[in-house]
Amino acid sequence: MPTTTIAVNQDVLAAKKQRALEQRDRFTAQGTFVVNLVSSPGAGKTSLLQATARHWQNRFCVGVLVGDIATDRDAERLRPYVPVEQLTTGGACHLELSLVQQGLSRLPQQQYDFLFIENIGNLVCPASHDLGEHVRVVVLSTTEGDDKPGKYPKMFRTSQAMVISKSDLLPYVPFSVDAAIQDARLIQPDLVTILTSSTRDEGLQDWCQFLEDARKAMLAGRDAAQSLMTTQKGAS
Amino acid sequence: MHEESLIRSLLRQVEELARQHQATAVAEIEVEVGPLSGVEPLLLQDAFERLRDEFSWPLSELSVLQVGLDVLCRSCQTESQLQNFRFVCLQCGSTSLQILRGDAFRLLNVIMEVDDAITARVDTDSRVGQAAISSAGPP
Numbered sequence: 416m417p418t419t420t421i422a423v424n425q426d427v428l429a430a431k432k433q434r435a436l437e438q439r440d441r442f443t444a445q446g447t448f449v450v451n452l453v454s455s456p457g458a459g460k461t462s463l464l465q466a467t468a469r470h471w472q473n474r475f476c477v478g479v480l481v482g483d484i485a486t487d488r489d490a491e492r493l494r495p496y497v498p499v500e501q502l503t504t505g506g507a508c509h510l511e512l513s514l515v516q517q518g519l520s521r522l523p524q525q526q527y528d529f530l531f532i533e534n535i536g537n538l539v540c541p542a543s544h545d546l547g548e549h550v551r552v553v554v555l556s557t558t559e560g561d562d563k564p565g566k567y568p569k570m571f572r573t574s575q576a577m578v579i580s581k582s583d584l585l586p587y588v589p590f591s592v593d594a595a596i597q598d599a600r601l602i603q604p605d606l607v608t609i610l611t612s613s614t615r616d617e618g619l620q621d622w623c624q625f626l627e628d629a630r631k632a633m634l635a636g637r638d639a640a641q642s643l644m645t646t647q648k649g650a651s
Numbered sequence: 652m653h654e655e656s657l658i659r660s661l662l663r664q665v666e667e668l669a670r671q672h673q674a675t676a677v678a679e680i681e682v683e684v685g686p687l688s689g690v691e692p693l694l695l696q697d698a699f700e701r702l703r704d705e706f707s708w709p710l711s712e713l714s715v716l717q718v719g720l721d722v723l724c725r726s727c728q729t730e731s732q733l734q735n736f737r738f739v740c741l742q743c744g745s746t747s748l749q750i751l752r753g754d755a756f757r758l759l760n761v762i763m764e765v766d767d768a769i770t771a772r773v774d775t776d777s778r779v780g781q782a783a784i785s786s787a788g789p790p
Binding site for chain 1: 653656657660661664668672674675676678682686687688689690736737738739746747754755756757758759760761762763764765766767
């Protein structure tokens with residue numbers, strides 16, 4: 416039987432990455448800044464979102480999609496603060512764009528300034544899946560140990576910011592903030608780092624300022640691209 | 652654990668190619684993984700063994716090529732291979748590095764069995780997008 420070799424030489428996730436890119440463009444056009452929040456289980460993603468909502472006090476329109484393998488406990492915790500939709504994966508270890516898009520269609524339709532996607536607690540698999548976010552933020556809690564960035568290089572390499580959470584526990588745990596930041600920056604030199612305590616509302620000003628600045632930069636980039644297109648149209 | 656979902660994505664693409672080329676069997680699927688692919692080769696093989704029966708064509712083998720982490724320094728333009736995950740250029744010390752290879756799960760080649768009569772047509776069938784095709788039938 417003759418054989419044929421088809422040379423494909425393409426990322427297996429190329430089509431998915433393209434769909435994520437298109438979704439990101441739609442978010443940008445709508446003025447919605449999207450944050451993919453990743454961490455190990457129990458690092459404090461939900462608490463950080465509660466504290467964020469408290470800090471902003473309705474200054475921004477915020478929506479949340481929260482992923483879990485089972486139960487809607489995180490969604491229940493967030494419901495008093497913001498519109499939230501639970502994404503239940505039924506065992507899958509990460510969120511994918513299709514689940515996010517399903518969740519989006521169930522969220523109340525309004526003009527969101529920020530959309531947070533709280534990923535499944537897992538420092539491995541979510542690193543490989545683009546959800547159309549503008550930034551990926553990894554939350555590392557002081558109880559997990561400052562050696563985690565080097566142990567999960569892909570997650571830290573693909574993140575743009577790192578929130579070190581539970582700073583109120585620093586006196587009780589062997590965690591060096593400097594060591595964690597140094598370890599993470601070996602992998603991702605441009606990583607923005609922010610120290611927070613959600614229970615004491617510490618570092619929330621820095622965190623929220625980071626988000627507001629990042630959204631402004633996204634809007635400025637969008638408007639510059641639009642005006643460039645208008646100018647080019649006018650010139651031709 | 653997400654290796655199963657990756658193998659499903661892979662098999663869907665191979666299935667599409669096999670359909671386009673009217674393959675009678677798929678002899679070999681060649682993939683590439685690297686240190687930042689987020690894929691463990693052994694688990695990939697396990698997932699392949701579990702899922703191969705879902706495939707519509709007789710399927711023989713998955714070969715996994717493991718590559719290193721190749722980077723290009725944006726400052727001095729030197730290409731090098733990182734031996735660990737320290738993103739520092741060994742030449743000039745810059746931390747502004749672009750990953751060239753080793754951070755994706757790539758489908759390289761699909762070797763499929765085709766009927767003689769069909770082999771001749773394969774070259775003209777270009778619905779595969781950019782895929783290049785070479786025939787290697789017996790003399």
